[in-house]
Amino acid sequence: MNQADRFSPERCPRLIVKVGSALLVSPDGEVHRAWLETLAHDVAERIRAGQEVAIVSSGAIALGARRLGLPGGGRNSLEDAQASAATGQIALAHVWAELLNAEDLTAAQVLVTLGDLEDRRRYLNASATLSRLLTLGVVPIVNENDTVATERIRFGDNDRLAARVAQACEADGVVLLSDIDGLYDSNPSTNPDAKLIPVVEEIDAEIEAMADTGSNSGMGSGGMVSKIEAARIATTVGADLAIISGHHDHALAQFAESGHGTVFVGSGTAGARKAWLAGGLTEAGTIIIDQGAVDALQNGNSLLPAGAIRIEGEFTRGDLVQIVDSKHNRIARGLAEYDYQDAQRIIGRRSEDIPRILGYAPRSALVHRNHMAVL
Template identity: 40%
Template structure:
């Protein structure tokens, strides 16, 4: 973390806003100070900032985070302007210009949008501006999804080839349980996914949509991209962006996923799902075999050959994602049938092992 030359810093809603006062510019200034110090030390920083909905609550007279999509988007619309202005004003103290970049996770699944986002971020940085990225909440077709800005930050880290990702929120790191409910052991470093066995991860608070579960998913995503992650409290931003000796560090995987497999696993939009029986789950998730029609018990959604779909176990838990070889209408006629029972043009795997990435 201390030697990373290119960083993505994600800042959670709870670090910037409150239900009563809305956007807290004093806290935002302290975070900008920490980012500026890191940049003066020679690093290149992209900020992923939550807080648009939280910043819009007070101006609209709302006393709690809305649950319906229209009100969420209205709050984001009002708050996004205030949030961008606050970041611009704060960094202007150092003579720096801010460029706002509004994205959704879906933008990373479309090649043209992906390239446009990459070019915009690269050009902003080459012009000496600080990119401040947020989800484009006001037009999100699937609503404000759980943990989306944590995931978005990890995708941005992959997009720009970051050396590290720093997640700043209201928690000081990872514990093996909820420290507010009694004894819980702090985990300073996570070297592999196996180290997370037994860890209980909660969901978001009153202002944010993420929570520890979201951050763990983001850390896994970044690890697959070869990017290490530091999870720390926003109040420790100076130390986190300094020597990095606070919070919990997540190691990147030794060999990053190939670009296509990373796209299938994390960036591509899912167009449907398939439920498998226990035998097919074992073959796909444990033995990394191709998925055959015989092991599929149900199909959900409307998709076409070449689309990415989620692959679920009998309980509905995701075990993999993959590029499907058949349209959903074709697949319905193939369920549970062995390869020898199918017509010659339907005897190839439903998802080939090369196009399948276990969760």
């Protein structure tokens, strides 16, 4: 089977395509227009075949930094990054609109912040907007709103943003066009014998160990670590994710023909609410649990106080918390049923002891299964 078939219009009605900075912007600060024309044509061909396509486009900071003459690709300071984004985003949007218009397609600019997809109400608003644009045949051009994002409240890379957008609009697949053609068992830039991993069925510790934190170009902010995290987010809800090279014309068409790259196979079946919980990138605190609780959660049960070992962070009831085992491996994410002070008082205790400890009738769980996504 050609793994690229997973992303065909027939099997993947809604697709997210992410384009990296190095592919879009040359070292002298100009848009790789001729290459981008071929990508726009590929997107148009897919839309004409019945596929809905949204594009997560990097390049605004890199483009703006070159135009402003800022060192370090515009990333030497938060202020430089914001100024570069403000300058580059308008130019980037204009190029996308012009090239898609040449293919008789309408582009729409969608700028989001981390909070837009981490806050449940704003997430639903973004989801509705993206879905409506796609059903109208419009191509959303999505980017992080780096002009107002700060270091503490930002995605930090467009790989994870693409996966989060895929969740928000219930996409069936994500293609990351990159400066590397997939995941290797070791760093191919230092090991000539490194082997490409064509298919990943499960993201385990061995797969994570293959990641390299650097991008090849120095322009972007995402390396292989961010791409694997993006794959984890996307596959949680059943979306396939591919990492492929963009260093040739008609990158999508070539991928469809050759299947060359790394495909992470979607396996999750979470509903919309649990998809949002699973894909979140921020949490207010952490609950460390024992092995018995790990087994209980993986069997679909709620997290009871008896299974908790330790509480980290200062969260309130309703905040998003992560649940990890004793080795800090991530097990689940969910909404806390208790403030952290009360949670600390009842961890490790049996349910019948809790009314006496708290002085009021307790809730049934620290994190209820209806408000939890097992990872």
